[in-house]
Every structure is written in structure tokens, then in C-alpha cells.
Amino acid sequence: MSRVALRVSLLLLLLLLLADLGRAGTEFDQEHDGEDSPHSREKGPGHSHWSYEDRDYWGQDYLDCADNMQSPINIDMAKTIFSPQLRPIQLSGYSLPASDRLRLRNNGHTVLLELPESLAITGGYAQQYRAAQLHLHWGSPSGPGSEHTINGRRFAAEIHVVHYNTKYDSFSEAMVYPDGLAVLGAFLEVGPRENPYYQEILKHLSKIQREGEEVLVPGFNIAGLLPANLKLYFHYNGSLTTPPCFQTVKWTVFNQTVLLSHDQMLTLVTSLRNDDSKPLQNNYRLVQGLHGRRVLASFQTTLLSEKHLPSDSDGSAGGERHSSSSFHAGDVLAVLFGVLFAITALAFLLYIYKHRSQNARLDSPTKSKVIYTAATTENTA
Ligand SMILES: [Zn+2]
Numbered sequence: 001m002s003r004v005a006l007r008v009s010l011l012l013l014l015l016l017l018l019a020d021l022g023r024a025g026t027e028f029d030q031e032h033d034g035e036d037s038p039h040s041r042e043k044g045p046g047h048s049h050w051s052y053e054d055r056d057y058w059g060q061d062y063l064d065c066a067d068n069m070q071s072p073i074n075i076d077m078a079k080t081i082f083s084p085q086l087r088p089i090q091l092s093g094y095s096l097p098a099s100d101r102l103r104l105r106n107n108g109h110t111v112l113l114e115l116p117e118s119l120a121i122t123g124g125y126a127q128q129y130r131a132a133q134l135h136l137h138w139g140s141p142s143g144p145g146s147e148h149t150i151n152g153r154r155f156a157a158e159i160h161v162v163h164y165n166t167k168y169d170s171f172s173e174a175m176v177y178p179d180g181l182a183v184l185g186a187f188l189e190v191g192p193r194e195n196p197y198y199q200e201i202l203k204h205l206s207k208i209q210r211e212g213e214e215v216l217v218p219g220f221n222i223a224g225l226l227p228a229n230l231k232l233y234f235h236y237n238g239s240l241t242t243p244p245c246f247q248t249v250k251w252t253v254f255n256q257t258v259l260l261s262h263d264q265m266l267t268l269v270t271s272l273r274n275d276d277s278k279p280l281q282n283n284y285r286l287v288q289g290l291h292g293r294r295v296l297a298s299f300q301t302t303l304l305s306e307k308h309l310p311s312d313s314d315g316s317a318g319g320e321r322h323s324s325s326s327f328h329a330g331d332v333l334a335v336l337f338g339v340l341f342a343i344t345a346l347a348f349l350l351y352i353y354k355h356r357s358q359n360a361r362l363d364s365p366t367k368s369k370v371i372y373t374a375a376t377t378e379n380t381a
Contacts, residue, residue: 050243051274052109052283058243065245070288071238072147075253077301080234086298089184089230089252090123096219104204108211108275109242110135110283113201119222121163121182124230125250129163129182132171134225136160136188137241138269140281145269146187147241147284148253155187155257156265158284159225160241175240180248186226191259197224198260198268205271227256235296241285255299 050058059066096102096116103114112135119131138157139145146155161184164174174180188198200220207215232255239247260268272280 049275051276052285055285058245062243062245064239064247065243067239067245067247068289068291069238069247069293070245071241071249071251072149072285072287073236073238073290073293073295074149074152074287075234075295077151077297080295080297080301082300083235083296083298086233086235086296087124088298089121089125089233089254091223091226091230092120092122093118094223095221098218098220100219101216102219103214104201104208104217105214106208106211106272106280108280110137110280111201111205111208111272113217115161115222119163120166121184124233124252125182127179128166130166131222132162132164134159134161134222136268137284138188138265138281139284140269140279141266143282145282145284147287148185148187149287150187155189157188157260157268159186159188159258160184161222161226175246175248178248179250180246181240182250182252184226184252184254186254187257188260188265189257190262190265192261193259194261194264195224195259197221198258198264201225202264202267202271205267209271209273210277211273211275225258227254227258229256230254232256232299233297235298236293238288238293255297 050061064070093116096119100116102116105112105114112133114133115131117130117132121129121131136157136159137145137147139154144154144156146158147160148158149155162171163182163184164171165177165180165182168174168177168180171181197220200217204215204217207213234251234253234255236251236253237247238249238251239245240249269281270279274280
């Protein structure tokens with residue numbers, strides 16, 4: 001038996017090493033996926049026009065961009081701090097009648113939907129915030145383009161719903177104050193079905209391919225663009241992710257992701273052109289240093305996965321939601337549990353086999369039979 005145990009431990013060690021190498025490989029890819037564009041900076045210093053190609057130099061023209069409370073960030077789930085005071089985000093006025101007309105614009109950096117001031121965050125923040133606009137960040141047909149990352153993982157795309165504190169008169173007034181802005185962020189991923197809420201935006205993109213073009217779109221339920229579960233989120237203090245990078249944003253990044261069909265994602269990443277008439281792609285900023293900031297979580301990241309919670313939608317929106325849970329207490333953990341499961345099962349089989357063939361002593365083979373639950377293995381996909 002001890003020889004078997006030795007072999008099993010060696011095998012386990014080997015598999016652990018392999019799993020680790022595999023993960024290191026992905027991290028390397030992710031770290032470099034945004035840096036394929038040349039860093040050349042054709043426009044001289046002092047120009048008021050910025051682009052994602054010179055994002056490494058934003059700090060020269062916009063001093064805040066080089067400061068130490070910048071966004072986006074990587075959210076290391078193991079380092080987040082559970083805060084029971086973080087109540088579910090509550091939205092009001094998000095369901096707009098089709099008789100409303102909203103301005104949808106290609107501003108050269110993103111597609112931006114202007115929102116009426118009737119939309120507001122009424123729960124989850126200490127103060128009240130009014131909506132101003134929403135916009136998206138995305139990658140290219142060959143790579144993801146979310147701004148925030150979770151445990152180093154970049155998602156296909158990211159939505160930002162920008163709000164300002166109602167104690168200020170306007171967005172532009174609020175944006176310079178530390179408590180001025182609240183942005184709700186959610187990750188977009190490819191799923192099996194078309195998302196009808198995103199379709200309300202995507203179907204108009206062909207009409208605003210060039211920078212500066214805009215179109216009026218009928219109102220719809222804006223909350224449908226966000227995940228159904230508004231209880232599970234991360235919270236931290238950061239900045240606008242584009243110049244002037246003001247450090248005035250209280251960020252909420254939802255744990256649950258939103259699903260778009262493959263075709264919808266392709267439409268998003270291929271429809272628009274930037275001010276150079278090139279494809280508007282990879283319009284995301286690389287993650288910034290935390291510099292001692294703490295990231296709070298509204299839930300205990302180490303213990304649960306959100307599938308244990310009901311996925312009701314806080315009464316904010318009806319209809320079918322196209323979202324799914326994405327990251328769990330760590331893909332690595334899931335892999336480890338899977339490997340451990342396999343190893344233990346193998347050892348058990350060997351053990352049984354050996355004792356059967358020897359056909360000698362009495363044993364207690366039932367002892368280690370029921371300790372496994374397969375709950376974590378489905379997360380490895
Ligand atoms: Zn944004």
C-alpha cells in the first residue's frame with residue numbers, strides 16, 4: 001500500500017506542477033494581449049486628442065492619468081474584503097418606454113448611449129446617483145477587451161453605466177469631486193442566445209460607423225443590459241478609464257456576467273471605426289496599480305459560488321435575462337479539486353484491485369467511498 005501511496009503522491013505532484021504551468025501560460029498571454037499595438041506616438045505632446053494607441057502616455061497630457069487611484073484594476077478575488085454593509089444595487093426608472101428617444105453616438109472611442117436623468121441608483125450606495133450615459137469597451141475578433149480583469153482574466157467586453165451624485169447639478173460639475181461619480185460595470189461574454197436588450201443597441205451600429213455619427217433609438221429596459229443579480233459585486237474607489245482620468249469614481253463591478261450571442265459580439269467588435277477611420281477595436285485601458293487601495297466584495301468570495309443564490313432580479317426588471325455566473329472561487333481551485341478527485345479515485349481503484357487479487361485479508365473498502373462531491377468539477381470548463 002505504501003508503494004501505491006508513494007506513486008500517487010508523485011503523480012499528484014506532477015499534475016499540480018502541470019496545472020501551475022498551464023495557468024502561468026494563460027497569465028502570460030493575458031498580460032500581453034493588449035500590447036500588440038505599436039507604442040509609437042505620432043502626435044506631439046500637448047495635443048488635446050487622445051487615442052488608445054498612446055494610452056501609455058496619457059499621463060503626460062492629463063496628469064491625473066499618472067496618479068495612484070486609477071482604473072481599471074485587476075480584481076484579485078482572494079484579496080478582496082467581504083463587507084456585509086454592501087447592500088444590493090437598486091435601480092429605479094431604468095425601464096424606458098419605446099416612445100422615448102435616446103441618442104446613440106460613435107464618439108471615436110466607444111459607442112455611447114445618453115440616458116435620461118430619470119434613471120437612478122437608489123440602493124447600494126450611501127448617496128443617490130443619477131444616470132448620465134452608458135458605453136462599452138471591447139476587444140477584437142481575436143481577443144477579449146474588458147477593462148477590469150478578475151484574477152488576471154480578461155472578459156470579452158465590458159459595459160459602464162455612468163452616474164453622477166445628485167448633490168451636484170450636472171455630470172460635468174460632479175466629475176471633479178471625490179464623491180462625484182458612480183459607475184456600474186459588468187462583463188460581457190459569449191453565450192448561446194441572442195440578447196434582446198443588447199440588440200436594441202447593436203442593431204443601430206451600422207448607422208453610426210464613423211466618428212461623430214449618431215442615431216436616435218427607442219427606449220427599452222436599460223436594466224436588461226446589466227446582470228440579473230445585482231447583489232454580488234466588487235466595490236472600490238478609482239477613476240475614469242479615459243482622459244482626463246479624474247479620480248472621482250466609486251466603482252461597482254458585478255460578479256455575474258451578461259451573455260451575448262457570438263454574432264452579437266462580432267457585431268460589437270467590427271461595426272465601428274475610430275477617428276482615423278480604422279476599426280474601433282481594443283478600446284480598453286490596461287489595468288492600473290492598486291497602490292494600497294482595498295477592494296470590497298458584497299459576498300464571501302472564498303466560500304460560495306453564486307449559483308447557491310436565487311437569481312431573481314430585485315424587482316427592477318422583468319423578462320428573461322441573458323446572464324450567467326462566471327468566475328468562482330478560482331479556476332485553479334476547481335482544477336485542483338478535479339485532480340484530487342481523479343487521483344483519489346485512482347488510488348481507491350488500485351487499492352481495491354490489489355486487495356481483490358490478493359484475495360486475502362479482511363478489509364474496510366467502504367471507508368473512503370463517499371467523501372467526494374462533484375460540485376466543483378463543473379466549474380473547470
Ligand atoms: Zn468606460
